[in-house]
Amino acid sequence: MNNLGLQLLTAVLIGIGAGYLGAFMILRRMSLVGDALSHVALPGIAIALLFNINPFIGATFALIVAIIGVAILERKTTLPSETLIGIFFTLSLALGLILTPEPELLEALFGDITKVTFNDLILTAVSVVAILLIIPKITKGLVLGIMSKDLTRSMGIKINMINFIFLLMVSVVVALGLKVAGTLLMGSLVIIPAAAAKNLSNSLSSYSLWAMLFGALSSLIGIFLSIYVGFTPGPVIVLVSGAIFLITLFFRPANN
Amino acid sequence: MCYNLHMEQETVLNVHDLSVTIDNNKILNDLNFFVKKGDVLAIVGPNGAGKSVLFRTLLGLFPYSGSIVWGQGLKTNYIPQKFYIDKDLPLTVREFLEFKNNNLDVIVRSLVSVGISDDSHGGHVEHYVREHLLQHRLALLSGGQLQRVLIAWSVIDNPDILLFDEPTSGIDVGGEETIYNLIEKLRVERNMTVLLISHDLNIVYRYANNVICLNKKMICFGQPNLVLDPTALSQLYGGTVGFYKHEHSHE
Numbered sequence: 001m002n003n004l005g006l007q008l009l010t011a012v013l014i015g016i017g018a019g020y021l022g023a024f025m026i027l028r029r030m031s032l033v034g035d036a037l038s039h040v041a042l043p044g045i046a047i048a049l050l051f052n053i054n055p056f057i058g059a060t061f062a063l064i065v066a067i068i069g070v071a072i073l074e075r076k077t078t079l080p081s082e083t084l085i086g087i088f089f090t091l092s093l094a095l096g097l098i099l100t101p102e103p104e105l106l107e108a109l110f111g112d113i114t115k116v117t118f119n120d121l122i123l124t125a126v127s128v129v130a131i132l133l134i135i136p137k138i139t140k141g142l143v144l145g146i147m148s149k150d151l152t153r154s155m156g157i158k159i160n161m162i163n164f165i166f167l168l169m170v171s172v173v174v175a176l177g178l179k180v181a182g183t184l185l186m187g188s189l190v191i192i193p194a195a196a197a198k199n200l201s202n203s204l205s206s207y208s209l210w211a212m213l214f215g216a217l218s219s220l221i222g223i224f225l226s227i228y229v230g231f232t233p234g235p236v237i238v239l240v241s242g243a244i245f246l247i248t249l250f251f252r253p254a255n256n
Numbered sequence: 257m258c259y260n261l262h263m264e265q266e267t268v269l270n271v272h273d274l275s276v277t278i279d280n281n282k283i284l285n286d287l288n289f290f291v292k293k294g295d296v297l298a299i300v301g302p303n304g305a306g307k308s309v310l311f312r313t314l315l316g317l318f319p320y321s322g323s324i325v326w327g328q329g330l331k332t333n334y335i336p337q338k339f340y341i342d343k344d345l346p347l348t349v350r351e352f353l354e355f356k357n358n359n360l361d362v363i364v365r366s367l368v369s370v371g372i373s374d375d376s377h378g379g380h381v382e383h384y385v386r387e388h389l390l391q392h393r394l395a396l397l398s399g400g401q402l403q404r405v406l407i408a409w410s411v412i413d414n415p416d417i418l419l420f421d422e423p424t425s426g427i428d429v430g431g432e433e434t435i436y437n438l439i440e441k442l443r444v445e446r447n448m449t450v451l452l453i454s455h456d457l458n459i460v461y462r463y464a465n466n467v468i469c470l471n472k473k474m475i476c477f478g479q480p481n482l483v484l485d486p487t488a489l490s491q492l493y494g495g496t497v498g499f500y501k502h503e504h505s506h507e
Contacts (some may be wrong), residue, residue, distance in 0.1 A: 150334070203346055
């Protein structure tokens with residue numbers, strides 16, 4: 001497989017996974033978390049680079065630590081979790097900026113899909129398939145949990161468990177997507193395609209499908225466009241998703 | 257003090273010395289009551305009396321002391337008072353009901369059974385449900401229609417017991433009685449037991465055969481026209497509420 005094919009396939013798969021998970025992030029009013037979460041990966045990457053470990057492992061580890069933090073915050077609902085997330089996640093970005101070795105910094109911040117390997121593709125494919133299989137099984141709990149936690153619990157659904165599985169999926173897709181959009185922008189690839197999808201959808205099924213499609217399209221168009229303009233793909237991909245969002249604004253269904 | 261209209265019916269719920277303490281505050285104190293099959297038990301009391309906490313405790317969502325014994329193999333469904341549905345939530349009525357049952361015919365039947373009607377066209381109900389309502393976004397239903405869809409949702413999997421926290425919050429006064437009539441109709445049709453929290457004593461007299469007056473502790477328990485006397489009511493609401501005697505009429 002040539003390098004462009006590898007890039008496209010990996011990025012499109014990431015777009016699908018990120019869009020799908022982003023759909024639920026937005027419903028759960030976790031857009032800020034989605035965006036800020038990716039920042040947490042930077043100190044993880046930095047420490048991994050310093051100790052000569054695979055940066056992906058460092059990023060995943062940092063993200064898992066962060067989602068455990070979020071899960072604890074979510075249980076203590078009296079705390080303004082958005083504020084705390086806003087503070088701690090940007091602090092970790094600052095820490096990561098200092099720790100990351102200079103030569104790797106740009107790639108860590110914005111990603112570089114041109115350096116993707118065949119192993120990355122396999123790992124991405126397996127993870128995205130897992131996401132597509134697992135999320136439908138917890139959709140009911142995720143959506144009902146937004147409407148009424150008491151009701152959901154009364155049905156014997158373990159909300160905390162579901163939240164954790166969900167955030168685990170999110171950190172996997174963010175860690176994988178760092179290759180595509182970097183720690184600064186990966187969160188946008190989770191949130192923006194889903195936000196665009198919400199503008200077009202009445203039903204949960206069309207919402208998820210549009211979110212996946214827009215994620216995939218952003219990656220696809222973004223990579224071709226980045227070759228054409230000669231710029232790093234990450235920011236271009238995110239800008240494409242932004243353009244899709246702006247277009248969908250004109251198609252918002254009237255409220256009634 | 258415990259009167260019951262049908263002593264021969266099996267007990268579906270037995271509560272002994274139930275107490276709930278949250279953050280060192282006693283929210284519920286030594287409750288004792290039982291519920292028989294087919295009962296409509298109303299729980300009344302002022303704000304902060306612990307009514308919703310009682311429901312949540314019965315459902316096993318709060319730690320408690322004492323004992324709560326449900327009848328074996330009984331299915332209990334719950335409709336909470338607060339239900340957050342964002343105007344933008346992309347979820348259709350059909351998808352909402354499919355969380356419980358995937359069979360389209362069962363969904364349509366349960367929606368028809370709760371008296372869903374087409375306000376604008378007055379056409380055939382089943383046609384309206386299939387072609388319009390099911391594709392509707394849940395968030396865009398009117399208060400009354402949403403309440404009916406919630407009720408359809410709560411009975412679609414044939415519960416034995418229904419716990420209903422303020423069934424008519426968010427519904428205009430005229431619509432309240434219709435909702436209670438609907439609950440009563442479904443209770444009879446489906447042979448259910450109903451526990452409901454209400455703020456309206458008229459409703460209690462009319463639909464409940466047993467009542468619990470709750471203000472952290474149990475002030476009364478029994479048939480409404482026997483136990484809701486001036487003493488109980490003044491204890492319950494602090495003495496300032498004028499007692500109004502219910503005009504009794506059995507249908």
